[in-house]
Amino acid sequence: MVEALLVVGVIASLFVGFNIGGSSTGIAWGPPVGAGIIKKTTAAGLMTVFVFLGGWTVGRNxxxxxxxxxxxxxxxxxxxxxxxxxxxxxxxxxxxxxVPVPTSMTTVGAIAGLGLATGTLNYPVIAGIISWWVVTPVIGFWIGGIIGRYIYPEVNRRVQIKKSEGPLLTLDRDAAVPKPTFGPNTTWTELISTSAVLVIGCYMAFSAGASNVPNAAAPLVGGASGLPDDTAIILATIAIGVGGFTIARRTMESVGGELSDIPLLAALFVMVTASTITTVLSWFGIPISLVMSTVMTIVGIGWGRATRPVTVSDAVRRDTGDAEIVPGAITAKGMEGKAASPIGEAEPDEVLDAGDLFNPRAVIKYISMWIIGPSISTLLAYGFFRILPGVA
Known part of the structure; x- marks a missing residue:
C-alpha cells in the first residue's frame, strides 16, 4: 500500500515539476531566446542545470x-x-x-489548509510568510521604479545589446592547438554583452530552482515512508527539465505579455531584480513566487521611466500638470544609444509615440491570481482533510 502511494506521489510530483518547467523556463530564457542570443534547446539545458543547483542548495531551506x-x-x-x-x-x-502559476503560494495554501483542518497550523510562521507576500510586490515595484527612473536611461545610452550575423565564436583549427576565436562579425562589446545575458539567465534559473524545486519535492519527503531529500530534489529537477525541453518551447516564444514587450536590456534589469529578491527570501526559507517579483518589477520600471518628466512627489500624488506621461516610455524605438531628457523636462517624440508597456487589466488579473490561487488551495485542502482526517 505504501509503495503504491509513493508511486502515485512521484507521478504527481513529476506532473507538478513538468508544469513548473514549462512556466519558469519561459520566464528565465524568453528574452534571450527572443533576441536570438541563445537557442531553445541550449536554454532548456542551462535551465535544467541551474535549477538543480538552486534546488540542491538554497532550495533546501x-x-x-x-x-x-x-x-x-x-x-x-x-x-x-x-x-x-x-x-x-x-x-x-x-x-x-x-497567467503564470503562483506555485509557491499554492503549495503554502494547501499545507496551511491541512494545518487548519487538523489544528496544527503554525500561525507565527504562516503570518511571516504572508507578510512577505505583501511586502515583496512593493519591494519589486520600488526597486523597478528607481531603475526605470534613474538607472535604465543612462545604461541604455551607453550599452546596446545586438546580435551580429554569424556565430559568436568559432574554432581556429589552423593553430597548433585548436582554440576559440571571434566569429566573422563578433566584437568585444557583443561578446561581453552576450556573456552577461547568459549569466543573468543562469542566475534566474538558479533562483527558479531555489523557489520552485521545493514545491514539487517537499510533499514527498515527509514521514518514514517518504523519499530522501536528495532523491526528491533530483526527481523534481528532471521533471522541470523535461518541461523546459517540451512545453516551454512555446512559452519562450510568447513569454508574453510582459518581458517580450520591453527591450532586452530592460528585461535583464527585471531578471536580476526578481532573481535577487527570490533568492534572498528563499535563503531565509520563505516560499515566494518568482513570477510575483518579476511582474511587479516590470510595472515599477515602466512607472519609473514614464514619470521622468515630473518630480517624485508629483508622480506619487499623480499631479502631472502639463507633462505627458507615457506608460510605454521604456519601449520607445530609436532611443538606444541616445540620452534621455533630464528629469523634469518633456520627452522626445520617440517616447511620446510609444505605446503601453502593460495592460492594467492583465496586472489586475495577475494580482488576483496571487490571492485566489492560495485561497482556493487552502479551502480545498481544509475541506479534504476535515472530511478525511485520517489521511493527515
Whole structure:
C-alpha cells in the first residue's frame, strides 16, 4: 500500500515539476531566446542545470519550511500526495486563466489548509510568510521604479545589446592547438554583452530552482515512508527539465505579455531584480513566487521611466500638470544609444509615440491570481482533510 502511494506521489510530483518547467523556463530564457542570443534547446539545458543547483542548495531551506514549519506535525506521505494534487489543481486553474502559476503560494495554501483542518497550523510562521507576500510586490515595484527612473536611461545610452550575423565564436583549427576565436562579425562589446545575458539567465534559473524545486519535492519527503531529500530534489529537477525541453518551447516564444514587450536590456534589469529578491527570501526559507517579483518589477520600471518628466512627489500624488506621461516610455524605438531628457523636462517624440508597456487589466488579473490561487488551495485542502482526517 505504501509503495503504491509513493508511486502515485512521484507521478504527481513529476506532473507538478513538468508544469513548473514549462512556466519558469519561459520566464528565465524568453528574452534571450527572443533576441536570438541563445537557442531553445541550449536554454532548456542551462535551465535544467541551474535549477538543480538552486534546488540542491538554497532550495533546501524552503523545503524545510514547507515540510516541517508551516504545521506543527510531520507532513506524512499520504498528506503530501494530497497536497501535490491540490498544487496540480492550482496549476490547472492558472493555466485556464492564462497567467503564470503562483506555485509557491499554492503549495503554502494547501499545507496551511491541512494545518487548519487538523489544528496544527503554525500561525507565527504562516503570518511571516504572508507578510512577505505583501511586502515583496512593493519591494519589486520600488526597486523597478528607481531603475526605470534613474538607472535604465543612462545604461541604455551607453550599452546596446545586438546580435551580429554569424556565430559568436568559432574554432581556429589552423593553430597548433585548436582554440576559440571571434566569429566573422563578433566584437568585444557583443561578446561581453552576450556573456552577461547568459549569466543573468543562469542566475534566474538558479533562483527558479531555489523557489520552485521545493514545491514539487517537499510533499514527498515527509514521514518514514517518504523519499530522501536528495532523491526528491533530483526527481523534481528532471521533471522541470523535461518541461523546459517540451512545453516551454512555446512559452519562450510568447513569454508574453510582459518581458517580450520591453527591450532586452530592460528585461535583464527585471531578471536580476526578481532573481535577487527570490533568492534572498528563499535563503531565509520563505516560499515566494518568482513570477510575483518579476511582474511587479516590470510595472515599477515602466512607472519609473514614464514619470521622468515630473518630480517624485508629483508622480506619487499623480499631479502631472502639463507633462505627458507615457506608460510605454521604456519601449520607445530609436532611443538606444541616445540620452534621455533630464528629469523634469518633456520627452522626445520617440517616447511620446510609444505605446503601453502593460495592460492594467492583465496586472489586475495577475494580482488576483496571487490571492485566489492560495485561497482556493487552502479551502480545498481544509475541506479534504476535515472530511478525511485520517489521511493527515
Amino acid at each position: 524552503v523545503m524545510d519550511t514547507l515540510s516541517g514549519q508551516i504545521i506543527t506535525i510531520e507532513l506524512t506521505l499520504s498528506a503530501g500526495v494530497a497536497i501535490l494534487f491540490f498544487i496540480g489543481l492550482g496549476i490547472l486553474a492558472a493555466n485556464i486563466f492564462g
